[in-house]
Amino acid sequence: MSKLYDVVIIGGGPAGLSAALYAGRARLSTLIIEKDKEGGQIVQTAEIENYPGGLEEESGPTLIDRMSGQADKFGAEKVLDTIEDMDLGGKEKILKGKKDTYRAKTVIIAAGASPVPIGCPGEKEFTGKGVSYCATCDAAFFEDFEVYVVGGGDSAVEEALYLTKFARKVTIIHRRDALRAAKSIQEKAFANEKIAFMWDSVVKELKGDGLLESMVVENVKTKELTEVKADEEDGTFGVFVFIGFKPQSAVFEGKVEMENGYIVTDADMKTNVEGVYAAGDIRVKSLRQVVTAAADGAIAAVQAGKYIEENE
Numbered sequence: 001m002s003k004l005y006d007v008v009i010i011g012g013g014p015a016g017l018s019a020a021l022y023a024g025r026a027r028l029s030t031l032i033i034e035k036d037k038e039g040g041q042i043v044q045t046a047e048i049e050n051y052p053g054g055l056e057e058e059s060g061p062t063l064i065d066r067m068s069g070q071a072d073k074f075g076a077e078k079v080l081d082t083i084e085d086m087d088l089g090g091k092e093k094i095l096k097g098k099k100d101t102y103r104a105k106t107v108i109i110a111a112g113a114s115p116v117p118i119g120c121p122g123e124k125e126f127t128g129k130g131v132s133y134c135a136t137c138d139a140a141f142f143e144d145f146e147v148y149v150v151g152g153g154d155s156a157v158e159e160a161l162y163l164t165k166f167a168r169k170v171t172i173i174h175r176r177d178a179l180r181a182a183k184s185i186q187e188k189a190f191a192n193e194k195i196a197f198m199w200d201s202v203v204k205e206l207k208g209d210g211l212l213e214s215m216v217v218e219n220v221k222t223k224e225l226t227e228v229k230a231d232e233e234d235g236t237f238g239v240f241v242f243i244g245f246k247p248q249s250a251v252f253e254g255k256v257e258m259e260n261g262y263i264v265t266d267a268d269m270k271t272n273v274e275g276v277y278a279a280g281d282i283r284v285k286s287l288r289q290v291v292t293a294a295a296d297g298a299i300a301a302v303q304a305g306k307y308i309e310e311n312e
């Protein structure tokens with residue numbers, strides 16, 4: 001029979017790592033189950049300016065390295081597995097992964113969110129062949145090429161700025177006629193000579209032969225379609241999509257209470273199921289950031305500890 005952990009955390013992003021730090025320091029036996037790369041969404045970004053006390057040149061990976069090291073220091077165990085099903089109703093919670101089954105007295109769901117795709121023909125086919133959701137991961141492939149950024153919020157504009165370090169030209173394609181990003185970020189974008197804008201526009205189709213070679217863009221006001229083609233010498237270009245995120249919560253459907261795909265918690269991160277907590281981007285909240293994810297994780301771990309004390 002597998003080990004019965006005090007706390008099993010689903011997701012190794014900022015919320016999960018912070019929960020592991022707090023649980024570990026409280027001497028609770030703790031396991032983090034992560035399905036992919038440790039660190040979650042934030043490892044995709046090259047610059048974080050808003051994590052309190054962050055380094056002068058803080059990136060997602062540098063911050064996550066330190067968070068992860070802190071969780072290790074206090075004894076958190078880590079495993080690479082994807083949770084696909086679970087039984088949370090009993091005193092002992094059972095989590096079924098692709099590789100193994102895990103037992104826990106308490107569960108902290110910190111499974112976060114993932115990028116929203118454009119949803120147009122060709123997008124899947126050209127993902128990794130021109131289409132990307134991660135500037136930090138893929139910008140270097142577009143050194144001196146043209147790239148397009150789809151979106152107009154903070155992430156889109158920040159990543160467009162980052163891409164200017166590599167690409168020779170970055171065009172932001174936005175469905176409205178004004179950006180939604182914070183004013184300070186907008187100012188940087190408007191001042192950057194490498195950045196151009198395609199307003200009131202949406203991507204309708206991505207095309208090519210092996211590599212992305214052209215894209216059909218629609219003007220939402222005039223309905224005019226334009227085919228944007230790769231420069232002949234380049235043969236291809238990049239499309240970076242930053243139009244939002246959706247919760248990675250399908251597997252928790254019917255297990256805990258949800259609202260629009262996000263898990264409902266109280267201020268103590270308690271879900272409607274005894275001994276089950278949710279933390280970070282996956283829960284209903286007003287600000288999805290590293291600082292709030294870390295705070296949620298800390299609260300959830302402390303509450304998990306209290307629950308164990310009261311129920312033993």
Ligand SMILES: Cc1cc2nc3c(=O)[nH]c(=O)nc-3n(C[C@H](O)[C@H](O)[C@H](O)COP(=O)(O)OP(=O)(O)OC[C@H]3O[C@@H](n4cnc5c(N)ncnc54)[C@H](O)[C@@H]3O)c2cc1C
Binds near residue numbers: 011034159288
């Ligand atoms: C490009 C970009 C730039 C950003 N910039 C900033 C910034 O400058 N400042 C800031 O504060 N925030 C920023 N954010 C937002 C920030 O990254 C998130 O708010 C934060 O990562 C949320 O943390 P989380 O732990 O809740 O979730 P996530 O980071 O999404 O981590 C969840 C983890 O759970 C794992 N997981 C999911 N389902 C399962 C499963 N079934 N089984 C096992 N594991 C699973 C995932 O693989 C993932 O690693 C940015 C996000 C992006 C994408």
